[in-house]
Amino acid sequence: MDMVELTKKVMEGDVRSASRLIRNLEDGSADAKQVIKRIFPYTGKAHIVGLTGSPGAGKSTLTDELIACYRKTEKSIGVLAIDPTSPFTGGAILGDRIRMQRHAEDPNVFVRSLATRGAMGGLSKAVGDAVHVMDVMGKDMIIIETVGTGQQEVEIINHAHTVIVVLVPGMGDEIQAIKAGIMEIGDIFVINKADRDGAGKLYKEVMSMLDMAPSFPGGWRPPILLAETVFEPPKFSKEVEKIAEAIDAHYKHLIENNILGDRVRRKALHEMNEALKQAILEPVLNKLIADGDFDRMVEQLMTKESDPYTLADQVGNKYLDKCIRE
Amino acid sequence: MDMVELTKKVMEGDVRSASRLIRNLEDGSADAKQVIKRIFPYTGKAHIVGLTGSPGAGKSTLTDELIACYRKTEKSIGVLAIDPTSPFTGGAILGDRIRMQRHAEDPNVFVRSLATRGAMGGLSKAVGDAVHVMDVMGKDMIIIETVGTGQQEVEIINHAHTVIVVLVPGMGDEIQAIKAGIMEIGDIFVINKADRDGAGKLYKEVMSMLDMAPSFPGGWRPPILLAETVFEPPKFSKEVEKIAEAIDAHYKHLIENNILGDRVRRKALHEMNEALKQAILEPVLNKLIADGDFDRMVEQLMTKESDPYTLADQVGNKYLDKCIRE
Numbered sequence: 309m310d311m312v313e314l315t316k317k318v319m320e321g322d323v324r325s326a327s328r329l330i331r332n333l334e335d336g337s338a339d340a341k342q343v344i345k346r347i348f349p350y351t352g353k354a355h356i357v358g359l360t361g362s363p364g365a366g367k368s369t370l371t372d373e374l375i376a377c378y379r380k381t382e383k384s385i386g387v388l389a390i391d392p393t394s395p396f397t398g399g400a401i402l403g404d405r406i407r408m409q410r411h412a413e414d415p416n417v418f419v420r421s422l423a424t425r426g427a428m429g430g431l432s433k434a435v436g437d438a439v440h441v442m443d444v445m446g447k448d449m450i451i452i453e454t455v456g457t458g459q460q461e462v463e464i465i466n467h468a469h470t471v472i473v474v475l476v477p478g479m480g481d482e483i484q485a486i487k488a489g490i491m492e493i494g495d496i497f498v499i500n501k502a503d504r505d506g507a508g509k510l511y512k513e514v515m516s517m518l519d520m521a522p523s524f525p526g527g528w529r530p531p532i533l534l535a536e537t538v539f540e541p542p543k544f545s546k547e548v549e550k551i552a553e554a555i556d557a558h559y560k561h562l563i564e565n566n567i568l569g570d571r572v573r574r575k576a577l578h579e580m581n582e583a584l585k586q587a588i589l590e591p592v593l594n595k596l597i598a599d600g601d602f603d604r605m606v607e608q609l610m611t612k613e614s615d616p617y618t619l620a621d622q623v624g625n626k627y628l629d630k631c632i633r634e
Numbered sequence: 635m636d637m638v639e640l641t642k643k644v645m646e647g648d649v650r651s652a653s654r655l656i657r658n659l660e661d662g663s664a665d666a667k668q669v670i671k672r673i674f675p676y677t678g679k680a681h682i683v684g685l686t687g688s689p690g691a692g693k694s695t696l697t698d699e700l701i702a703c704y705r706k707t708e709k710s711i712g713v714l715a716i717d718p719t720s721p722f723t724g725g726a727i728l729g730d731r732i733r734m735q736r737h738a739e740d741p742n743v744f745v746r747s748l749a750t751r752g753a754m755g756g757l758s759k760a761v762g763d764a765v766h767v768m769d770v771m772g773k774d775m776i777i778i779e780t781v782g783t784g785q786q787e788v789e790i791i792n793h794a795h796t797v798i799v800v801l802v803p804g805m806g807d808e809i810q811a812i813k814a815g816i817m818e819i820g821d822i823f824v825i826n827k828a829d830r831d832g833a834g835k836l837y838k839e840v841m842s843m844l845d846m847a848p849s850f851p852g853g854w855r856p857p858i859l860l861a862e863t864v865f866e867p868p869k870f871s872k873e874v875e876k877i878a879e880a881i882d883a884h885y886k887h888l889i890e891n892n893i894l895g896d897r898v899r900r901k902a903l904h905e906m907n908e909a910l911k912q913a914i915l916e917p918v919l920n921k922l923i924a925d926g927d928f929d930r931m932v933e934q935l936m937t938k939e940s941d942p943y944t945l946a947d948q949v950g951n952k953y954l955d956k957c958i959r960e
Binding site: 349351585588591595605617621626628631 | 677895898909935945952955
């Protein structure tokens with residue numbers, strides 16, 4: 309299939325074409341990039357929701373139940389699950405995401421996993437492009453589910469309009485510290501497994517953290533919702549319905565208060581940055597590697613003949629346009 | 635103090651000068667970079683040990699006990715603790731690292747925290763340079779302690795000769811998945827809080843993961859050690875002594891089998907990459923921002939007038955030397 313045909317198929321919502329395109333984006337294919345150029349003008353219609361939180365917090369179960377809840381309203385849903393890739397285990401670990409398979413037969417639910425390859429990727433470069441694909445497929449809502457907690461997961465703010473932070477009682481103090489990294493990005497907090505000991509304490513902690521915040525952008529104070537996602541499919545609880553309501557309320561708030569634009573700008577800014585990284589840095593690195601210069605420089609570091617800053621400045625002087633260097 | 639004087643002081647092991655230099659490196663000072671250029675030829679003497687693992691696994695306590703253990707052998711130790719920074723809480727969260735204060739009076743122990751600023755930093759750029767500082771101060775061993783688990787923490791392999799992965803029983807399945815991301819980087823596995831339920835199960839899991847590995851680089855099969863770091867300072871256990879022995883054995887293995895060079899090369903490669911990122915990408919971004927081009931491009935993305943890849947290619951064509959573009 310050529311790129312024009314593939315673009316057309318994806319925009320018609322064809323699942324197989326979209327899956328193929330996302331796989332090619334993961335592989336860094338240049339053709340896939342051409343398709344993104346074509347579909348880009350048609351993006352920007354979906355509500356993008358990010359789900360992040362401690363490992364084992366039940367994010368996948370929550371996503372699964374949110375899908376079921378939203379499907380009652382006839383909304384079409386895309387889910388992008390970020391999976392760690394391990395050479396040790398030989399592939400993406402899907403864990404209980406397999407549960408979401410119950411929606412596999414539903415043509416209005418499109419679930420895809422993206423592997424974060426290697427250590428450097430952070431939230432895989434392909435995330436933004438995969439979201440674009442689901443967007444032009446006509447999904448009303450796209451849920452991005454991250455793996456675990458960490459500095460890396462904070463990047464979800466660069467992709468989502470609404471960020472849900474899922475917490476769970478009974479984790480250690482150090483977890484609390486790490487949470488601090490994601491506390492300021494939450495638009496909605498969910499305390500999952502709220503039947504467990506310590507749920508009340510956690511609720512109070514989050515509440516007092518919010519009380520400490522100097523202000524809330526756009527005047528949205530993040531609600532704290534409780535959930536117990538322990539039921540078997542295809543049931544879902546009143547609590548999940550409340551979370552879905554909060555998600556919708558936040559989107560409405562963004563639009564009505566004219567602050568959706570800020571989120572869209574943040575996404576655009578991030579996307580531009582990533583694209584520049586690729587367009588500026590990669591050709592220089594490729595040239596250095598092709599010419600054997602990179603190896604020579606590494607050798608010079610190992611023999612202490614030079615230092616990284618001096619060598620990098622030399623590369624800059626050689627390959628950057630004069631107007632940049634001056 | 636001028637840079638020549640500061641360089642001299644740091645190389646004499648002066649704690650106040652070294653602390654100031656590390657603080658300046660964190661702030662991205664150009665002067666501090668000049669000092670790194672000067673000290674770089676004298677680096678490469680210390681054994682660099684990375685400590686990573688699940689949040690709440692007791693990494694700080696273990697570090698603390700390793701220090702006490704090593705101080706019996708008259709080795710001088712540097713510790714670099716990576717802390718998350720949260721605008722919400724207004725600073726780095728040191729948690730129980732404060733415990734390490736018991737070594738504060740010991741002139742041969744130098745503990746410093748580095749804040750990972752914002753979402754993009756990953757293992758803070760300053761880590762490599764701070765290690766260089768401790769190295770030329772004459773530290774025999776430098777322990778880098780990361781925060782939490784995640785793709786980001788895998789980057790520790792780019793800094794350390796020996797990587798210790800600290801695990802703890804009783805975490806959820808998703809944690810297991812995340813661990814998979816760090817399983818392949820461990821030279822030594824420590825199962826901490828081994829008195830807890832599930833320690834035996836975790837031991838077996840790690841063992842069978844190692845059994846599944848096709849081969850071990852250099853023939854080093856990572857040992858799995860048990861620990862119960864629950865004692866009060868200044869005691870430390872036989873178990874910690876065994877961990878220290880394993881660390882030394884791994885370093886000896888690297889040297890005797892002529893594979894330390896591979897680790898040093900990996901470090902150099904990473905360092906060269908980071909320096910190039912700074913020297914190539916930053917000037918272009920600064921130019922785009924100064925000229926207002928960056929804002930204009932973000933605007934074009936928001937209005938869908940263009941797409942990120944097309945715009946980034948235009949920047950490359952404008953600012954990269956012709957020989958790169960061809």
